Amino acid sequence: MLRSPSSTARPTVGTRRRHRPRGALALAAAVLVIGTGVASCSSSSETKTITVYSGRSAELIQPLLERFSQETGISVDFKAGDSPELAQVIAQEGDASPADVFISQNPGATSYLDGEGRLATLPQGTLDRVAPDLRSSDGTWIGLSGRVRVLVYNKDAVSEDELPAKVTDLTGPQYEGRVALAPANGSFQDFVTALRVQIGESETEAWLQGMADNGAKSYANNNAIVEAVGRGEVDMGLVNHYYNVRALEENPELPSVNYFFPDGDPGSLLIVSSATVLKTSKNPTEAQQLVDFLLTEESQQYFADETNEYPVLPSVPIGAGLPPLDSLETDRVDFNELGGGFEKTIEMIAASGLG
Numbered sequence: 057m058l059r060s061p062s063s064t065a066r067p068t069v070g071t072r073r074r075h076r077p078r079g080a081l082a083l084a085a086a087v088l089v090i091g092t093g094v095a096s097c098s099s100s101s102e103t104k105t106i107t108v109y110s111g112r113s114a115e116l117i118q119p120l121l122e123r124f125s126q127e128t129g130i131s132v133d134f135k136a137g138d139s140p141e142l143a144q145v146i147a148q149e150g151d152a153s154p155a156d157v158f159i160s161q162n163p164g165a166t167s168y169l170d171g172e173g174r175l176a177t178l179p180q181g182t183l184d185r186v187a188p189d190l191r192s193s194d195g196t197w198i199g200l201s202g203r204v205r206v207l208v209y210n211k212d213a214v215s216e217d218e219l220p221a222k223v224t225d226l227t228g229p230q231y232e233g234r235v236a237l238a239p240a241n242g243s244f245q246d247f248v249t250a251l252r253v254q255i256g257e258s259e260t261e262a263w264l265q266g267m268a269d270n271g272a273k274s275y276a277n278n279n280a281i282v283e284a285v286g287r288g289e290v291d292m293g294l295v296n297h298y299y300n301v302r303a304l305e306e307n308p309e310l311p312s313v314n315y316f317f318p319d320g321d322p323g324s325l326l327i328v329s330s331a332t333v334l335k336t337s338k339n340p341t342e343a344q345q346l347v348d349f350l351l352t353e354e355s356q357q358y359f360a361d362e363t364n365e366y367p368v369l370p371s372v373p374i375g376a377g378l379p380p381l382d383s384l385e386t387d388r389v390d391f392n393e394l395g396g397g398f399e400k401t402i403e404m405i406a407a408s409g410l411g
Contacts, residue, residue, distance in 0.1 A: 104342045105131045107154045109146060111139025111161035111242070112329060120358060124349045130342050139165040139242045140398065146334065147172045155334050156343040159200070159350075162242035164249055166197045166330045168398040176335045178347065185351050186368045189388055190328055199328035200350055201359040202366035204386055205247055207315040207323065208300045209292035210285050219315050223294070223323025224255070227266030236273045236281045236293030239410040243278065243296050243327055249401045250387070251322050264408035274410055286310040296327070298364035301377060316384050326386040328368070 110117050114136045121132045135142070135155075143165035146153050153174075160166040169175055175196035183191050183198060190199035209219065214234075220226055226235050238244050252260045273290050275281045281293035282303050288311075300314050317323035331350055333343040349355060356367035360375045367374065374380060 103129060103131060104339055105133060106156040106337075106339050106342050106346060107133040107135070108157045108159060108346070109142045109155045110134065110136050110159040111142055111165060112136070112159055116363060117159060119362075120350065120355055121346075123354075124346055127349075128342075128345060130345065132346075140168070140245070140402075143168050143398075146174055151336050153334060153336055154338075156337040156339050157346055158332050158334060160197075160330050160332075162246045163197075163199075163328055163330055164246045164398050164401070165242060166332060167192075169332075170194070170196050174335055176333045176337065176340065178333065179344065182344070182348055182351065190368050192332075197330045197332035198347065198351070199330050199368045201356075201363065201368060202326055202328045202381070203243070203296040203298055204316065204366075204381075204384065205243070205323060205325045205327065206295060206297045206300070207292055207317065208282055208285050208295050208312050209315055210288055210290075210311050211313050212311045213288060213291045220323075221318065222321050223251075223317055224259075224263055226272075227263060227270050229270075231270060231292075233271035233273070234291040235267065235270070236275050236284060236290045237267065237410060238275050238277050238281060238293075238295070239405050241277050244294065245398075245401050245405065246327050247294070247322070247325050248405060249398065250325050252401065252404075254322050254387075261404055261408070264404060264410060268409040272410065282312060286312045294323070297378075301364040301375075316379070316386075318385055320385045320387050322387050324384065324386045326381070326388055329365075 108121065114134065118134065121134065124130065125132055133154075137145075139161040142158070143160070146155055146158060146169060149155070158166065158169065166175075170192060177195045178198060180195070183195055186199055190202070191197065207219070207223070218230070220228075220231070225231075248260065248264070251263065273284075275284060275293070278295040278299045281290070281295050282299045284290045285293055286303060286307075297314055297316075300312050303310055303312060331347045333340055333347060337343045351369065353369060353372055356369045356372040359365045360367045360372055364375050364378065366378070366381055
């Protein structure tokens with residue numbers, strides 16, 4: 057459940073010993089074609105098939121797509137890959153794109169497609185299911201689940217009084233060689249774009265260069281950072297909150313702890329995954345059915361229980377061990393501003409030497 061923040065808290069996320077489906081949420085840069093991974097339960101010759109391009113991994117999203125297919129008789133062709141890569145593929149395919157629905161790991165990729173004019177407008181009834189700050193202001197995409205950027209740290213190597221008040225403090229000499237980043241990860245790129253929106257281009261460039269000069273260590277993804285922090289390879293790193301929750305479920309003895317930046321700092325950015333129907337969809341009615349299905353309480357509970365994310369429906373409770381969002385002062389930005397700076401952000405990260 058996503059609510060507006062009201063007070064500062066720096067909780068340590070608790071643990072649950074439940075099996076969770078695992079898998080990298082950012083796949084290799086090359087797009088992976090899964091094919092017709094979700095089969096329709098209907099044998100009718102009139103059965104519709106929709107094509108889903110997903111920045112969320114097959115292991116994560118396919119259980120929901122299978123349930124959708126079973127309940128509706130609509131079969132699903134599935135293509136998974138990195139969200140920014142898939143967004144660029146859709147833009148390059150143009151009117152010939154076979155995609156009906158785009159599910160994105162990060163809002164920057166979706167906003168990029170919005171700026172390219174590739175997205176259809178969703179019905180107002182669908183948009184009204186979530187809060188205004190969790191959907192596009194022009195009605196072209198809607199949030200599915202939320203995650204908060206955090207600083208995961210090794211409590212055996214970092215004392216609480218060493219934790220930075222602001223994410224921009226991490227360029228300080230006391231953090232030299234101690235911080236891990238995932239420069240190629242979409243969520244990190246969304247964070248950097250949000251930083252540009254909030255503190256400006258030159259300040260963001262200075263922060264990126266400062267992190268590079270301070271010996272920040274680069275990893276392939278958030279999961280790799282959490283693993284490195286847990287084994288003491290690096291003291292701390294910037295990730296999404298749920299990666300450490302999952303790690304602690306598997307091994308509650310790990311010394312890794314999530315630190316939520318206070319006072320609405322950009323380091324506590326709230327990021328939503330999203331869904332949209334492509335303007336060029338050949339099956340817009342069925343595509344819209346899928347988007348609505350992903351916003352049912354059943355689907356939202358799946359995100360809460362199985363992926364440790366925050367559901368977007370107010371009626372769905374968050375997973376055990378997560379701090380309520382209204383106990384945190386998360387940073388909020390207009391996600392429509394992220395798409396326009398998508399390519400510039402990648403250029404800035406590369407120019408800094410991070411990666």
